[in-house]
Amino acid sequence: KQEVTQIPAALSVPEGENLVLNCSFTDSAIYNLQWFRQDPGKGLTSLLLIQSSQREQTSGRLNASLDKSSGRSTLYIAASQPGDSATYLCAVYNTDKLIFGTGTRLQVFP
Amino acid sequence: DAEITQSPRHKITETGRQVTLACHQTWNHNNMFWYRQDLGHGLRLIHYSYGVQDTNKGEVSDGYSVSRSNTEDLPLTLESAASSQTSVYFCASSEGGGPDTQYFGPGTRLTVL
Numbered sequence: 694k695q696e697v698t699q700i701p702a703a704l705s706v707p708e709g710e711n712l713v714l715n716c717s718f719t720d721s722a723i724y725n726l727q728w729f730r731q732d733p734g735k736g737l738t739s740l741l742l743i744q745s746s747q748r749e750q751t752s753g754r755l756n757a758s759l760d761k762s763s764g765r766s767t768l769y770i771a772a773s774q775p776g777d778s779a780t781y782l783c784a785v786y787n788t789d790k791l792i793f794g795t796g797t798r799l800q801v802f803p
Numbered sequence: 804d805a806e807i808t809q810s811p812r813h814k815i816t817e818t819g820r821q822v823t824l825a826c827h828q829t830w831n832h833n834n835m836f837w838y839r840q841d842l843g844h845g846l847r848l849i850h851y852s853y854g855v856q857d858t859n860k861g862e863v864s865d866g867y868s869v870s871r872s873n874t875e876d877l878p879l880t881l882e883s884a885a886s887s888q889t890s891v892y893f894c895a896s897s898e899g900g901g902p903d904t905q906y907f908g909p910g911t912r913l914t915v916l
Contacts, residue, residue: 697845727904736893737846737907782845790861791836791905795845 695720695787699794706773706801714768714797716783721761724786728757728768731780731796740781741768773801805830809894809908817916822881824911826894832906833899835877837861837869839890840910846893852877853899884915 848861
């Protein structure tokens with residue numbers, strides 16, 4: 694059974710720092726991996742989707758990498774801002790379903 | 804603009820009552836999904852549909868049902884609400900034809916007393 698783990702569960706950093714969020718999964722037979730952002734009381738917003746054949750994807754200050762063989766993905770956020778404060782979720786597409794991690798709650802303070 | 808909406812946004816009900824949560828998408832997506840989100844568990848899949856008249860059970864389907872009579876809607880029904888079903892419920896949709904980006908609704912917070 695696929696399990697997705699995110700470390701750390703919570704992170705607090707000063708504005709301007711570069712930071713890395715980690716996601717690991719137990720079954721490397723995935724179709725793709727998706728990173729989401731969730732603001733308090735809101736739905737999920739898709740940030741990046743990495744196909745299984747890809748190694749990374751970039752969008753603005755965000756860069757996500759995927760290493761299927763080791764069962765890991767990282768989300769790199771450059772020059773963090775207070776507006777980046779949210780919960781970040783990774784999810785792997787295993788057969789025909791998305792399996793979610795429990796998220797990393799990020800706080801960026803001025 | 805295309806979107807996915809859920810109603811109601813908040814609902815309080817009593818144990819044993821039947822409750823239906825609505826999900827409506829204007830993306831014309833084939834795939835629709837229902838998840839619940841609880842502290843310590845993340846999002847878990849309840850039911851999903853790959854098209855009209857198609858429904859499938861997810862990881863935590865007991866006590867829930869869905870039906871898909873058209874492309875736009877996938878209502879989620881709690882047959883007899885239980886306190887363990889107090890949660891935040893999210894609906895999502897994707898284009899279909901393979902694993903691709905899912906788009907999420909704003910969620911419904913359900914409290915069962």
